[in-house]
Amino acid sequence: MxxxxxxxxxxxxxxxxxxxxxxxxxxxxxxxxxxxxxxxxxxxxxxxxxxxxxxxxxxxxxxxxxxxxxxxxxxxxxxxxVAFLPRDRRENGIFPTQSILDNFAISSTGRDTLFGLISPRKRNRRFAHYQQLLGIVADDPRNPITSLSGGNQQKVLVARLLAGExxxxxxxxxxxxxxxxxxxxxxxxxxxxxxxxxxxxxxxxxxxxxxxxxxxxxxxxxxxxxxxxxxxxxxxxxxxxxxxxxxx
The missing domain is CATH 3.40.50.300 (P-loop containing nucleotide triphosphate hydrolases)
Structure with a gap:
């Protein structure tokens, strides 16, 4: 280690x-x-x-x-x-008007392209991987991120960072x-x-x-x-x- x-x-x-x-x-x-x-x-x-x-x-x-x-x-x-997570997730982390999936993918959109276009399937597959890894409790990733508890919002932000490898x-x-x-x-x-x-x-x-x-x-x-x-x-x-x- x-x-x-x-x-x-x-x-x-x-x-x-x-x-x-x-x-x-x-x-x-x-x-x-x-x-x-x-x-x-x-x-x-x-x-x-x-x-x-x-x-x-x-x-x-x-x-x-x-x-x-x-x-x-x-x-x-x-x-x-080098990835950074600010202290105040509401002010500097989440995009409250956007979905859980968009909040996750916003920094790594280029990883979801297929033939130059965004592939919803690739994006959903990537989110599902990190959802399982971090135990994100979300009924539908298309729901607003504000529908999640504070702990699950934080998990989405950590998932966003990890998705950038x-x-x-x-x-x-x-x-x-x-x-x-x-x-x-x-x-x-x-x-x-x-x-x-x-x-x-x-x-x-x-x-x-x-x-x-x-x-x-x-x-x-x-x-x-x-x-x-x-x-x-x-x-x-x-x-x-x-x-x-x-x-x-």
């Missing part, structure tokens, strides 16, 4: 004015959780990894078709296999506001994806989630990295100490 090939890395990255430069490696097959009190930089750092925020200095790099490439924005990141998943609080069954399913899915070589970087607002799910926990305080923890050092006390700037 803990492979050494870097799927994503930062070099002297300053994600917001006044923050210290960060050089980090995010290897294939790892789950890395970003923790911290609200507003202390972990969300902006994740959004910068995704290309949603332009770095003040430095950059984010990922392997391209022929060489390592510096990300030039969200669309460029997506083309290079990314190498890196950047997830902002993906278990926020979902039921226990959905949370458990997502944990299992994330571990399975990492075991297959995917890199996952997750902002988590729950300390226990970060400790139990991640190979590494990176704690932010005042826009900077306070501490990085792995192995037996991933403890509740050390994460809290990092959040409040105290010695563990």
């Amino acid at each position: 803990n492979q050494t090939t870097a799927s994503l890395e930062t070099v002297d990255l300053v994600h917001t004015k006044g923050a210290s430069p960060v050089t980090l490696n995010f290897p294939a097959g790892q789950i890395i959780c970003l923790a911290g009190l609200d507003g202390h930089g972990q969300e902006r750092f994740l959004e910068t990894l995704a290309g949603w925020n332009r770095p003040v200095t430095g950059g984010v790099y990922t392997p391209g078709p022929t060489a390592r490439e510096k990300l030039r924005g969200g669309r460029h990141a997506n083309r290079l296999g 990314p190498r890196v998943l950047l997830l902002n609080d993906p278990t926020r506001g979902v039921d226990v069954a959905t949370r458990t399913m997502l944990y299992r899915l994330f571990c399975d994806l990492a075991a297959k070589g995917m890199t996952l970087v997750i902002v988590s607002t729950e300390i226990e989630e970060a400790i139990n799910l991640a190979d590494r926990v990176i704690v932010f305080r005042d826009q900077d990295i306070s501490v990085e923890l792995s192995g037996e050092h991933k403890t509740n006390a050390r994460v809290l100490a990092g959040m409040f700037g105290e010695a563990a």
